[in-house]
Amino acid sequence: MTPDRDADAIVVGGGPAGLTAAITLAAGGIATVLAGKRPSPSDNRTTALLAGSVAALSTLGVWELCAGQAAPLKGMRLVDDTGRLWRAPEVKFEAQEIGLDAFGHNIENRHLVDALDRRARAMGNLRLIEDEVLEVAPGAQSVFVALKSGERLSAPLVIGADGRRSLCRAAAGITMQERKYPQVALTLCLAHTRPHRFISTEFHTPSGPFTLVPLPGNRSSLVWVLDPADADVLMALDDAELSDEVERASHSILGKITIEPGRGRFPLTLSRARRFAANRIALVGEAAHVIPPIGAQGLNLGLRDAAAIGELAVAARRIGRDIGGINTLVHYDKMRRADVASRTLAVDLLNRTLLTDFLPVQGARGLGLYMLDRIGPLRRALMREGVEPRASQPRLMRGEAL
């Protein structure tokens, strides 16, 4: 670090993507400041972390701090619950079929953020400042960051991990492409009387997927995508009434349902930054892309962003290059573009084929799922691509230290 700088890198935003980016940079020997607020404690979302994300968190020394609170995902069922003329067969994916014990692990975000936070606090060259960032101003050699406390910081590289309404993105001059869907996701955690056997079940309904994902014990998380007016009706129910509705929608596959306190409601949008980096600022997580909660992709992409920018910055530092310079940023943009584009396209297509009333599209979706059910190599290729995308797999996701 040169004397006129406060750090080599500043990460703005203390959510899971920002914490992971900060730990990655610090682990690679880069003096880092993380300036940001943590997500609200009332965020009751869970994350299905795919195998590559778990490998990265293990390598960073985070996974051992939260593995006990995660449930392995050994199988996945897709059930057509549309009641339409063209209905797809039920498709089952088993991790064993591709030589894995599990596709990944499901964990409540609060436990994941807590483990990341504890790991970050134990790192020598990482300073944590829990404060609001009021201004981000890129200059020729450094980016300046002003905090609410009045402190001003500068570094040659800023990681924008400040979520959907990113100040860093605006400061970098990057705009978003956005699509809004006529749906919201209702999230909650629940207890049930029958075991989930570590299998997640996704019912495809005409308003969107209803997905139950295992948690440790006889507990699961629910993401229920539905029409906003229907969501309002459900949100107004008391716990006992909503438990009955969830049990009905789940066809009682997990027995009697008791929902736990805390419900989330998230409007469904799909947005993608037109560039992932500019003006010494690299975007990670939801600052760069927001995708509907279908197929457990959002934060897995965010962790791959964090691992990728960490890998590039550490490599630049080792050969004495400017870590926030144009080479790093162009390489980062290229590294993330195909991965983010392919995931957003797949999630968008799947969601839209569910919403459509157009019979040929419903038929094509049914045929696609029928082929997946019947053709083993196709099913296995899809499973491998889902767990370990071939496009741009940062080293951390392969369990390699930087």
Ligand SMILES: Cc1cc2nc3c(=O)[nH]c(=O)nc-3n(C[C@H](O)[C@H](O)[C@H](O)COP(=O)(O)OP(=O)(O)OC[C@H]3O[C@@H](n4cnc5c(N)ncnc54)[C@H](O)[C@@H]3O)c2cc1C
């Ligand atoms: C219903 C639902 C289910 C999901 N399920 C999954 C799943 O199973 N698997 C998966 O991979 N993904 C899933 N996702 C996506 C995942 O939850 C998000 O990708 C993830 O939470 C985003 O993390 P982040 O760190 O990018 O952003 P955030 O969690 O939004 O963090 C941004 C942080 O920056 C802080 N901040 C913002 N502005 C400032 C500022 N000016 N100064 C200081 N701090 C600031 C905020 O306070 C916040 O703490 C799901 C999403 C939804 C909606």
